[in-house]
Structures are given as C-alpha cells and as structure tokens.
Amino acid sequence: MRSLAALLLLSLGATACSEAPKGERGNNMAENDIAAATSVDAIQQGNGIANNSLGASSAAAPTNRDGWVGRWIGVEGLNLTVSKGKSAGLYSLKMQYGTDEDMSGTFEGVGTAEGIAFVRPDGNQVLRASTGDDTGLKYLAGKTDCLKVKDGEGYCRR
Secondary structure (H helix, E strand, O other): OOHHHHHHHHOOOHHOOOOOOOHHHOOOHHHHHHHEEEEEEEOOOOOOOOOOOOOOOOOOOOOOOOOHHHHOOOOOOOEEEEEEOOOEEEEEEEOOOOOOOOOOOEEEEEEEOOOEEEEEHHHHHEEEEEEEHHHHHHHHOOOOOOOOOOOOEEEEOO
C-alpha cells in the first residue's frame, strides 16, 4: 500500500510541488513530477515501484492511460507493449528501447498528466503521446498515433 501511495504522489508532482514560470521549464517537464514525488534512490530497482518515503497522507488518483494499452513498434527492432498494472493508473511497460541486448526490460509506470512516468537504467523517463514526426525518426514520419520517450526513441501503432 505504501508503494501505491508513492506512485499516486507522482501524479501530483508538477501541480503541487514544481510550478515554475513558463519560461523556466525545461523540455522534460515531467522530470519535475518524478523528482518532486520521490528520489531515484527511493525507487526499488527490482520492480520500479517508488517507496512512500514522504509520509503523505493523501494523494490523487493516477491519470488513466488505458488507451495506450497494446503493442507499439519502433525502428530497428525497438518495440513497446503497454499493459494495465495491478491498480487503476498503473502500467507495465515491456520494451526493447535500444539495439543492444541489455537495453530491454519490463518497467512499472504510473499515469500522470504528462504521460506514463517510469524509471529504467538510463534514468527517469516519461512516455508521452506523439506523432511520428515528433519522434525525429524518419521511419515513423507521417504516422499520427505514436508514443515518444525522448528524441530518437518513439513507437507507433501499425
């Protein structure tokens, strides 16, 4: 239950703890969501679920991203499968996110206002709605139903 409470806090991060003037926000606004709700060392590497080290007594429900459930295809063998987690607003992300064999895994995420926030070995990430053109990947150009983690890493429906 403590882990769930911490994940629920992720959805509050930007609005409750990190309102910066519009001109001072970086490209990765949801990075503040993760940092405000928990620290990286509070994330259990084994399951990606945040421990509730903040002792908060209330939290809002995570954002529903159920429309993203399913298989998404990237370039050069990259792929993503989004599945519903154990509770509403929680998701399992099974992904091959790089061409190296060790750049794959299953990560637990939580729906936020920005997308699905999760942690993998290369740090805090947020999966966001996108277009193929926004991914910066030539192969995905022209596609409209896509998800993007960062420039050069995107997945689209067929």
